[in-house]
Amino acid sequence: MRKVFRYLLIVMLIGLFGAFGVGCSSDNNNGTPAAGDKDTKEKPKYTVAFEATFAPLEFRDEKTGEFTGFDIELIKAIGEVEGFDVELKDMGFDGIVSSVKTGNIDIGASGLTIDEDRLESVDFSTPYYKAGLSVVVRANEDKIKSVKDLKGKKIAVQIGTTGSKYAKTIEGANVTDFDQVTDALMEVKNGGADALVNDNPVNQYYVSKSKKDYKIVGDILESEYYGIAVKKGNTKLLEKINNGLKKLKESGEYAKLYKKWFGEEPPEFLPGKEA
Secondary structure (H helix, E strand, C coil), X not given: CHHHHHHHXXXXXXXXXXXXXXXXXXXXXXXXXXXXXXXXXCCCEEEEEECCEECCCEXXXXXXXCEECHHHHHHHHHHHHHCCEEEEEECCHHHHHHHHXXXXXXXXXXXXXXXXXXXXXXXXCCCCEEEEEEEEEECCCCCCCCHHHHCCCEEEEECCCHHHHHHCCCCCCEEEEECCHHHHHHHHHCCCCCEEEEEHXXXXXXXXXXXXXXXEECXXXXXXXXXXEEECCCHHHHHHHHHHHHHHHHHCHHHHHHHHHXXXXXXXXXXXXXX
């Protein structure tokens, strides 16, 4: 009888341990994949670099504290129609192209003009915005009426921009680079510089916010076209961006964003390919 009793006891204990083990396994998982399992349906996520004083293209909303602007909403919309998420990263403008080039950043979307120098480092999407450079001076300035009057003057610019590059070609100009366009504008306001040379849509935005301090003089200096930058050879991501731009234009969403941020309809055609 003792042997039979011991055998029954062992069987009961084995059953208890088995039930306990199953219960523990169920509690620990809670329906989530085990460590190391991958959700094959998860969207890819790309880091998007921009410089957040380049309004209305990209800036931090004073009320919400969130990053917003035409470029921000555009790249998010592209991600939506192409099935990827974006992680926003504010950084110095002069470091964006180099970060994309090295692969530390996936996408550069910060009012980046497509020019020969940058094309040596990164690949660009089809153009999505026609811009240009303009000159900002103090509101009470009456001697500087165009770029011709900037010879020998003190000019403030944002480092790494085409405005900085252009200003340095002006005869006798004393050009000072600033990390942010807002700092360059303040230098003009305080009298440390005679003028600012910068992208026209950004100049228009800041002048409209402070007409008592600034005004734009002269004509647009030269036409420029913005593109979205990716690492050279990343054709897969570039195709997604270009396809997304095309879809947004065809659906009318691009035109809505453009009108929202610039107050007018977008051009029907941009050089090279449609936006």
